[in-house]
Amino acid sequence: MQTPAFLDRDRPDVPDLVVPGGITPFFLQGRPVRGRLIRLGVLADVLLTRHDHPAPVTRLAGKALTVVAALASALKFQGSFSLQIKGDGPVPLLVADCTDTGALRFYARTDEDALNALLAETPNPTDRDLLGNGYLALTVDQGPDTDRHQGIVDIAGDDLAAMASHYFATSEQHACWIYLSCKMTDAGWRAGGLVLERIAGEGGSHVVGDEDGDASWETATILATTLTSRELLDDSLPPADLLYRLFHEEDLQIGHPRALAYGCRCSRARLADVLQGFPDDDLDHMAQDDGQIVMTCEFCNIDFRFPRKDISSHAG
Ligand SMILES: [Zn+2]
Numbered sequence: 579m580q581t582p583a584f585l586d587r588d589r590p591d592v593p594d595l596v597v598p599g600g601i602t603p604f605f606l607q608g609r610p611v612r613g614r615l616i617r618l619g620v621l622a623d624v625l626l627t628r629h630d631h632p633a634p635v636t637r638l639a640g641k642a643l644t645v646v647a648a649l650a651s652a653l654k655f656q657g658s659f660s661l662q663i664k665g666d667g668p669v670p671l672l673v674a675d676c677t678d679t680g681a682l683r684f685y686a687r688t689d690e691d692a693l694n695a696l697l698a699e700t701p702n703p704t705d706r707d708l709l710g711n712g713y714l715a716l717t718v719d720q721g722p723d724t725d726r727h728q729g730i731v732d733i734a735g736d737d738l739a740a741m742a743s744h745y746f747a748t749s750e751q752h753a754c755w756i757y758l759s760c761k762m763t764d765a766g767w768r769a770g771g772l773v774l775e776r777i778a779g780e781g782g783s784h785v786v787g788d789e790d791g792d793a794s795w796e797t798a799t800i801l802a803t804t805l806t807s808r809e810l811l812d813d814s815l816p817p818a819d820l821l822y823r824l825f826h827e828e829d830l831q832i833g834h835p836r837a838l839a840y841g842c843r844c845s846r847a848r849l850a851d852v853l854q855g856f857p858d859d860d861l862d863h864m865a866q867d868d869g870q871i872v873m874t875c876e877f878c879n880i881d882f883r884f885p886r887k888d889i890s891s892h893a894g
Pocket residue numbers: 842843844875876877878879
């Protein structure tokens with residue numbers, strides 16, 4: 579039994595921040611369309627500013643957090659949804675994940691030289707410029723006793739929304755429309771998105787040549803394209819009002835909002851466990867001149883210090 583995060587005294591000093599209405603699910607009555615409006619609110623600023631990345635990388639990370647928040651909110655069981663993008667660009671690795679309870683975190687690895695060279699040439703690179711060629715993997719992890727379900731697609735398209743849509747078209751085999759935005763606003767960094775999914779019609783089957791369904795889906799996506807980044811990232815515009823602006827003629831039905839939260843699961847105890855798995859020789863090498871081993875949580879960007887003498891190797 580793991581210690582719940584709120585009882586874990588070894589948890590680092592990171593904000594226990596919850597955004598109650600982070601995800602607003604909705605559907606269009608009588609039409610094969612459901613969707614989610616995602617708004618990270620102040621959580622975007624808190625998560626993104628723990629890392630000192632240039633703005634284009636921060637925007638990419640904010641959009642990645644929005645994608646995993648959207649996908650995790652559809653989980654029917656306990657678990658987590660993770661997005662991992664590996665490419666040959668200046669951001670060779672980007673990881674974001676979200677649990678079924680909305681706990682979010684991310685990590686981006688950058689190649690400083692390649693990134694500086696790109697930004698000198700192109701101050702506003704596309705997501706694709708940052709990531710290069712490679713693949714995008716989405717993993718559903720529903721606990722130790724279950725199979726991890728993973729879908730992998732090539733990086734395709736210029737921005738993360740196109741890449742995520744491509745993933746849906748390939749892996750989930752249903753149409754999906756995705757808009758993502760992350761910007762520095764007057765209130766700090768904000769990130770959000772709108773996701774529409776074409777679901778099976780009544781009776782659970784998708785009817786080939788369903789012309790009414792095709793028309794409804796097309797109408798919904800056309801209405802969705804009128805959403806602006808300013809509206810999406812405006813904290814003072816309630817999610818229901820925003821959705822009503824877009825879909826009020828389409829019999830909009832709004833579901834129960836879901837929370838998003840600061841979600842790193844790192845702890846001193848867990849990192850000490852990791853250290854004990856190394857042989858003594860390796861631990862000696864890791865220790866600095868002052869006898870301390872420093873472990874950094876790559877998600878929170880927090881250093882944990884362990885005196886070398888307190889760590890006994892369990893490695894045979
Ligand atoms: Zn952490």
